[in-house]
Amino acid sequence: MTTTxxxxxxxEPGERRSWLREHSELGVCxxxxxxxxxxxxxxxxxxxxxxxxxxxxxKTVPIVVGIGLxxxxxxxxxxxxxxGRGQAETGEDIDLSEPADWRTVLLLAGVFLATAVxxxxxxxxxxxxxxxxxxxxxxxxxxxxxxxxxxxxLSLLTYVVFNNLLGVPLPGGPLMGxx
Amino acid sequence: xxxxxxxxxxxxxxLTPLNxxxxxxxxxxxxxxxxxxGIGPAMAVALLLPVTYGLDPTGAFIMFAGIYYGAMFGGSxxxxxxxxxxxxxxxxxxxxxxxxxxxxxxxxxxxxxxxGHFAGGMIGTILLVALAPTxxxxxVDIGAPDYFAIMVLAFIAVTSVLGSSxxxxxxxxxxxxxxxxVGLDQMTGQQRLTFGSLQLADGIxxxxxxxxxxxxxxxxxxxxxxxxxPGEPIPVGRPWLGRxxxxxxxxxxxxxxxxxxxxxxxxxxxxxxxTFLSYVTEKRLSKHKEEWGKGAIEGxxxxxxxxxxxxxxxxxxxxxxxxxxxxxxxxMLAAFQQYGIQPGPLLFEREPELVWGLIASLFVGMxxxxxxxxxxxxLWAKLLRIPRPYLYAGILFxxxxxxxxxxxxxxxxVILLIIGLIGFGMRRYGLPVLPAVIGxxxxxxxxxxxxxxxxxxxxxxxGLVNTPFSVTVYAVVVLILAWPLVKRLVGRGRNxxx
Numbered sequence: 001m002t003t004t005x006x007x008x009x010x011x012e013p014g015e016r017r018s019w020l021r022e023h024s025e026l027g028v029c030x031x032x033x034x035x036x037x038x039x040x041x042x043x044x045x046x047x048x049x050x051x052x053x054x055x056x057x058x059k060t061v062p063i064v065v066g067i068g069l070x071x072x073x074x075x076x077x078x079x080x081x082x083x084g085r086g087q088a089e090t091g092e093d094i095d096l097s098e099p100a101d102w103r104t105v106l107l108l109a110g111v112f113l114a115t116a117v118x119x120x121x122x123x124x125x126x127x128x129x130x131x132x133x134x135x136x137x138x139x140x141x142x143x144x145x146x147x148x149x150x151x152x153x154l155s156l157l158t159y160v161v162f163n164n165l166l167g168v169p170l171p172g173g174p175l176m177g178x179x
Numbered sequence: 180x181x182x183x184x185x186x187x188x189x190x191x192x193x194l195t196p197l198n199x200x201x202x203x204x205x206x207x208x209x210x211x212x213x214x215x216x217g218i219g220p221a222m223a224v225a226l227l228l229p230v231t232y233g234l235d236p237t238g239a240f241i242m243f244a245g246i247y248y249g250a251m252f253g254g255s256x257x258x259x260x261x262x263x264x265x266x267x268x269x270x271x272x273x274x275x276x277x278x279x280x281x282x283x284x285x286x287x288x289x290x291x292x293x294x295g296h297f298a299g300g301m302i303g304t305i306l307l308v309a310l311a312p313t314x315x316x317x318x319v320d321i322g323a324p325d326y327f328a329i330m331v332l333a334f335i336a337v338t339s340v341l342g343s344s345x346x347x348x349x350x351x352x353x354x355x356x357x358x359x360x361v362g363l364d365q366m367t368g369q370q371r372l373t374f375g376s377l378q379l380a381d382g383i384x385x386x387x388x389x390x391x392x393x394x395x396x397x398x399x400x401x402x403x404x405x406x407x408x409p410g411e412p413i414p415v416g417r418p419w420l421g422r423x424x425x426x427x428x429x430x431x432x433x434x435x436x437x438x439x440x441x442x443x444x445x446x447x448x449x450x451x452x453x454t455f456l457s458y459v460t461e462k463r464l465s466k467h468k469e470e471w472g473k474g475a476i477e478g479x480x481x482x483x484x485x486x487x488x489x490x491x492x493x494x495x496x497x498x499x500x501x502x503x504x505x506x507x508x509x510x511m512l513a514a515f516q517q518y519g520i521q522p523g524p525l526l527f528e529r530e531p532e533l534v535w536g537l538i539a540s541l542f543v544g545m546x547x548x549x550x551x552x553x554x555x556x557x558l559w560a561k562l563l564r565i566p567r568p569y570l571y572a573g574i575l576f577x578x579x580x581x582x583x584x585x586x587x588x589x590x591x592x593v594i595l596l597i598i599g600l601i602g603f604g605m606r607r608y609g610l611p612v613l614p615a616v617i618g619x620x621x622x623x624x625x626x627x628x629x630x631x632x633x634x635x636x637x638x639x640x641x642g643l644v645n646t647p648f649s650v651t652v653y654a655v656v657v658l659i660l661a662w663p664l665v666k667r668l669v670g671r672g673r674n675x676x677x
Contacts, residue, residue, distance in 0.1 A: 061629075073350075158576075
């Protein structure tokens with residue numbers, strides 16, 4: 001992936017693994033291919049019994065997009081095998097010299113999913129505060145005295161602004177029932 | 180109606196206390212976002228899309244435009260003091276601005292940048308007032324084939340001009356078009372890619388796609404590669420300029436918009452190219468060539484003026500043709516769709532209060548921005564010390580709020596995370612995000628216009644090219660597509676000659 005400069009014995013499986021690692025972008029081609037097949041299957045199995053208006057029905061554009069996906073998957077595969085590489089995005093807080101920190105990404109995704117599950121039973125103020133605190137924790141913040149307070153304040157303020165000022169309803173949950 | 184009268188009417192809209200408040204909130208948020216690393220104006224507007232559920236369109240667009248212009252001002256502060264640009268448009272500002280700050284001339288660099296933005300934004304907006312109604316008048320008769328041609332142009336330009344790889348740009352566009360297909364077909368009600376799910380039958384809301392790709396994708400990508408020790412900004416005093424500096428920079432401020440405005444109006448990647456062109460131009464014209472690379476003030480003044488002018492140019496294309504040329508314009512277009520307003524030539528007739536209120540508020544915003552940025556720059560620089568875990572946790576938090584506010588559905592949060600993971604993968608493998616967003620926003624619309632055009636022509640393909648307007652647009656498309664080929668041929672010819 002990003003950096004793989006370990007000195008490993010040049011065994012057959014090791015070589016294959018490092019080749020795959022080097023060409024991990026082929027995974028993108030596989031996904032594009034799968035997406036293309038999905039779109040085409042959906043389009044071709046559509047039974048258009050509804051009266052069609054105009055010469056182009058609801059199938060045409062999906063078929064074009066599906067074929068486009070297949071073609072692009074093939075073109076990208078050729079490009080990768082020829083040595084083309086997508087430039088990983090850079091940014092001011094991004095350090096590409098280190099390998100990717102998958103633990104943080106998984107933790108963040110987990111925290112986010114947990115929020116999705118909790119938002120209705122707990123209400124937005126609590127679930128939102130847990131999301132902020134959890135995400136800050138996953139990203140390396142360890143201020144037990146400060147983090148929960150900021151999380152609670154931000155979440156409560158957002159709830160009031162959206163729910164009461166902008167008129168966008170958010171679930172209050174049991175906490176707002178008490179207050 | 181003549182433009183000046185309309186503009187005066189616009190001022191009466193923009194100067195109501197409530198709209199002034201939205202303009203002020205917009206420029207404050209915009210400056211903060213421009214200064215903060217990790218959040219760009221496109222992400223900020225995407226995160227704020229849920230306010231469109233509770234706000235009238237005029238107020239919302241005044242705020243969004245404030246964010247767009249404010250982010251330009253704020254971005255250069257980060258570039259100059261930290262040498263890491265807050266926005267892609269501010270990359271050039273770091274080239275001369277940071278050496279100036281290191282040499283103790285940070286205050287002058289900030290002032291040259293802020294006044295540059297002010298001058299560029301003002302001139303750009305005046306050009307917008309002068310040109311937009313004319314363009315809208317010229318384009319007022321355009322029909323389905325012309326709209327379709329404009330959208331094809333947007334698709335091709337965004338995949339070909341931006342980024343280094345056309346294949347990856349096209350892949351991104353196709354992902355976006357696929358996401359746009361999900362839901363009921365607008366003309367027949369046929370279910371597409373819904374897999375029998377009722378939730379998917381409504382389609383995937385544009386807000387969720389924009390927030391997922393811009394905010395969640397970015398936050399996860401940064402989280403995977405978070406720099407453990409963020410850079411230290413160079414401390415700086417209040418910005419000011421001496422008489423010598425003004426003598427050197429005033430021409431650069433005026434030259435910037437000449438380059439920036441036209442580039443903003445065409446789909447050529449927003450402010451990146453014009454800022455760089457302005458930099459090169461200023462360098463060539465400078466009388467102080469020995470200072471370049473060590474902190475030449477013209478190298479800050481010209482490009483910054485060009486970048487704000489390009490923002491005004493972008494608005495011309497978006498308001499008069501509905502053609503988004505930058506990521507921010509794309510997200511603003513999504514906001515128009517949320518309100519059920521179709522930007523395009525008729526916008527000036529149908530929504531004069533909105534359009535002219537928005538344009539007038541740009542002038543108001545510019546004055547506010549100059550007042551905010553000149554004396555308060557050191558204060559803004561303090562934002563650079565925000566702990567990164569809070570910054571990215573906050574982005575995730577507001578992304579969740581936005582997605583949930585769309586319809587109060589938990590499933591939307593799950594879809595948001597999935598789209599965020601797609602955005603993460605796209606950043607890892609160099610697929611640009613913008614084509615996907617444009618695909619989602621314009622895809623369904625393009626399909627409808629295509630079908631309508633062919634309906635009118637009774638299935639004949641000539642129905643797509645039967646107006647001078649559409650033929651011109653397709654000629655431009657062919658030119659963009661053929662450009663690399665032409666360049667290669669010309670290059671080869673030159674090599675042979677040499």
